[in-house]
Amino acid sequence: MLELIRAGGWPMIPLLLLSAVALAIIVERFWSLRRDRVLPPGLGDEVRAWVARGKALDPSHVDSLRSTAPLGALLAAALDVRNRSREEIRERVEDVGRHLVHRMERFLNTLGTIAAAGPLLGLFGTVVGMIEMFLGILDHGIGDANQLAGGIGKALVCTATGMLVAIPALVFHRYFRGRIAGYIVDMEHEAIRLMDVLDAGPPSNAPAPKPN
Template identity: 50%
Template sequence: MLAIIQAAGWPIWPLLVCSIGALAVVLERLSSLRTQRVMPPRLVDEVIALTRTSLPSLDVVKKLGDSSVLGAVLASGVRAVISEPRIGADALRATFETAGRAAVHRLERYLNTLGTIASAAPLLGLMGTVIGMIEIFGSQTPGGGNPAQLAHGISVALYNTAFGLMIAIPSLMFYRYFRGLVDAYTLEMEQAAARLVPHLLRFAVPRHAPAEPR
């Protein structure tokens, strides 16, 4: 491997940095986008069961918000009803939408970085190819070529092209996979929030009625 890096020349180093960055992002996103950390099964049913007769305490709501990404979205709605008993349907939906946007931003973390690496790696490989071609043409002199410089130029051109594609193709595949996963999670969170809105509104005090003292 060291011999390949030496043969590829200095243009390979930016590609190696990109490969390390892409691998780190992929591993981090594989861990962070697990179903258990984003959309635990039956969490909505558990929240509905928990709030069937009364609203939970703030400590319970905090634990719900810390449990997962979906939990944070659902906890925002429960917290809004607790803090504002006269909340209306539109205000509650707006609370869920705000929390949902924050959740989606959290799910999309580092995806732009991965997409940038997928786009930049072939260009970096192309740059190495151009540098290798320059060395090849530089080795051709009227009095005869330099075989060592010619071989080095070919190595730089081919190795960098191959490395660029080897980094770009998996990075693009994982980027598309993570993007589809985030879109699916976003849809599921919207459905969960829509399901919880009418349930939480049962605890809202009608605007024409006086609020009970706490």
């Protein structure tokens, strides 16, 4: 492995740095985008039960809900304006949802950039290696054909490394984008169900009229 890195020359340095950054992003996103961290199980049912029972939701209670998870932040946004019309509640939920999507897509642009830049850096390293090899030919002649073939092989190390960096970065970039899209659909479903409960209002506690 060290021989291959040494053979690729100095263009291998940015490729290795990109691979380290991509690995760090992948591990961090796997940790941050766990389903129980984004959509805690039972949270939507619990909030709807609070509203259905007419339980008072003071600001501190709503703030606590907002800090639990992205789903909690979305439901808290609906509760902040629960006394307004459904259309106003929907607008608030959509606005907060856009901010949550931006937060969940953190570092994904960087991962996509690594996926695009990896092959280009690999090709650049190959070109640099080929230039150095042909300059050596100009100075010392063709010499041994096996040595020439070995020089070409070493120059292609950068191309292979660039692909090894780019392919996993591209795969995980698409994977995380798909996972976030699925989370957004589920969060929208939970918000709509909460709005339905808000429209219904708390149950009346007035006693039923006695028959005459």
